[in-house]
Amino acid sequence: MAIDRNTGPPSARPSALITPILALKQGSCFSCWKSASQLKRCTACKRVSYCSQECQKKDWNSSHKKTCKFLVASNKTRTPTSPIGRNWEVFFNEKISEIQTFKAQTPDFDKNLERLILYEVFCSHCYRRQSQLDRTTQLKNCDACQIATFCSDCPQKHSLDECQTFHELAEDEKWTLEHNKRQREANKPTLTMVCTQSPRDTYLPLSAAGGWYEYYTRISDKDLRSLQVTADLRPGSNEPIELAAAGYLRYGTRATTIPLTILAALERLFPNLGTRTSINLHLLGANPWELERLMTFEEILHLLPSLKKLHLTLIGLDIPEESVSEDVVMLGCCPSCSSRDRTRSVFLFRGPYHDFVNTKHYDRPDLAVAFHTGFSQEASEDWMPTIYHIANAQHPTLFTTYNKEEMREETTIFSQIGAKFVQEGEINQWKSACPILEPMGSVENNVYYSNQYCYIISPRNA
Structure with missing residues (x-):
């Protein structure tokens, strides 16, 4: 259910297009999509992070004001929980139930809101979300890939293979965003084809x-x-x-x-x-x-x-x-x-x-x-x-x-x-x-x- 069959690289107009994975995973600003050394979560919903008050205010006025209250309401159904007995299946079932509830209660449920719910950050070891942790426990992004996250109660690492793949995904996303920005500034199409420049004279299979x-x-x-x-x-x-x-x-x-x-x-x-x-x-x-x-x-x-x-x-x-x-x-x-x-x-x-x-x-x-x-x-x-x-x-x-x-x-x-x-x-x-x-x-x-x-x-x- 989670594969988006129109998936493609994020384009260069943040307000109109699909939010990047890095922003959804709180590895970059949810408003401007830029990476920053210090990001601050929305204190109400805890689902998005911003690099500055200006970005937070801009996103609040454009869209987050509409969705934050629903996210807060969803968070209230979660109480701090023990990591014992939690696994991917438990997390998966919680998430499916949440999406069904959102679709039933939110008239303007759209692709970006669905992605915000689907890609919510969680601890890669105990599968708890920020709203399921006590006030003293915070989720932190992996320093290397900026996609995997860990709570302070669990080890701060994941497999090297997964980290490398996530790092490649993040680098591809950053490159694409920068490329699309340059194309837009030059008034050129963002979808650039990297094909053979001149037709071949001989057939090579x-x-x-x-x-x-x-x-x-x-x-x-x-x-x-x-x-x-x-x-x-x-x-x-x-x-x-x-x-x-x-x-x-x-x-x-x-x-x-x-x-x-x-x-x-x-x-x-x-x-x-x-x-x-x-x-x-x-x-x-x-x-x-x-x-x-x-x-x-x-x-x-x-x-x-x-x-x-x-x-x-x-x-x-x-x-x-x-x-x-x-x-x-x-x-x-x-x-x-x-x-x-x-x-x-x-x-x-x-x-x-x-x-x-x-x-x-x-x-x-x-x-x-x-x-x-x-x-x-x-x-x-x-x-x-x-x-x-x-x-x-x-x-x-x-x-x-x-x-x-x-x-x-x-x-x-x-x-x-x-x-x-x-x-x-x-x-x-x-x-x-x-x-x-x-x-x-x-x-x-x-x-x-x-x-x-x-x-x-x-x-x-x-």
């Missing part, structure tokens, strides 16, 4: 790259020889140029995971991919997340020299109604692609895929793609007509999931209805390199990645 670093340096056209950037796209030193380069490359994987995940599937399905002149893709369950990243699909043109025509059809209930028309829309291409008469086009359909296949607009795709549907956990009944269609379709379909649990649930459903697989569920080599914290999963402090797992349903009678 994506499978020839062992990971993101080799994609950037061997398949794409990024020259990193003068920089110390590790294989997992971390800076080799604290030099500003290397910090910037590594952050930029990691940031790029958030969007470029889309075309590369598709390309890897196409390579598995079509031995002649390097000579194909046209590709027709359907994106199932599409939403604004895919719409904002349409430009990344030009990477498919750039990596397949013979490709002349790339057509995309986005089908989903969450496609904005104002974006839908009866016409195919031609998308712009870079000058190099345009000079070679290469085209990209898109058609948008608002509705479920099993309805779309019965319209005049349906044209059997080379590949259908479903990113992060979560159909085994969310709106499963609504998805089942489409799932049955996919199991019996005459085309292959690629699915991705955020974690292994979802992948296993989904492939089990397909197996039970007789679907066959071109590719069983497995880790996706082209998942995003940036971890995302799952606040309330079956496993404590689990992290996931965009397109972390994938599988491919076989065409019927293939």
Whole structure:
């Protein structure tokens, strides 16, 4: 229930967009999102912290005044408690109950308020929140990662692996916020694509790259020889140029995971991919997340020299109604692609895929793609007509999931209805390199990645 399927990096307008993890975990100011050596909690709700009175006042006037009273009321239902017998399951059940109560009692319950509740800080050892501690006991953030917290009654440390992952998450978030701020000041889009600059003249299979670093340096056209950037796209030193380069490359994987995940599937399905002149893709369950990243699909043109025509059809209930028309829309291409008469086009359909296949607009795709549907956990009944269609379709379909649990649930459903697989569920080599914290999963402090797992349903009678 806690995976946000529109998850992305926090943007540069704090008042209008998703609050960063660091601010929710009281590792940075809840108002300006900046890190500070000394932060002070709201004395009433104890759920948010600020770097100054100015920031506290600004947030109070803009939004916290509305939510603080509900948080205080919730805190009053908690009494100081002993750490004995508390574990993740107890904490999890308390949190689920609290969210249900909030949704029932709060008319304007929104995504940011839900995240504020989900990401409430707690002791990583005894699972108590600040409101469950006595007045003399305080929660303190880990000095290294600024995400894990501990009460003064418990050890002030957690596992090195978890701390390192949290540190990477925090550094990615800080870099993204600073990048988006610079882009906004320069009047440029905050969603920056890190793709191949010039189309390749010869086809080099994506499978020839062992990971993101080799994609950037061997398949794409990024020259990193003068920089110390590790294989997992971390800076080799604290030099500003290397910090910037590594952050930029990691940031790029958030969007470029889309075309590369598709390309890897196409390579598995079509031995002649390097000579194909046209590709027709359907994106199932599409939403604004895919719409904002349409430009990344030009990477498919750039990596397949013979490709002349790339057509995309986005089908989903969450496609904005104002974006839908009866016409195919031609998308712009870079000058190099345009000079070679290469085209990209898109058609948008608002509705479920099993309805779309019965319209005049349906044209059997080379590949259908479903990113992060979560159909085994969310709106499963609504998805089942489409799932049955996919199991019996005459085309292959690629699915991705955020974690292994979802992948296993989904492939089990397909197996039970007789679907066959071109590719069983497995880790996706082209998942995003940036971890995302799952606040309330079956496993404590689990992290996931965009397109972390994938599988491919076989065409019927293939």
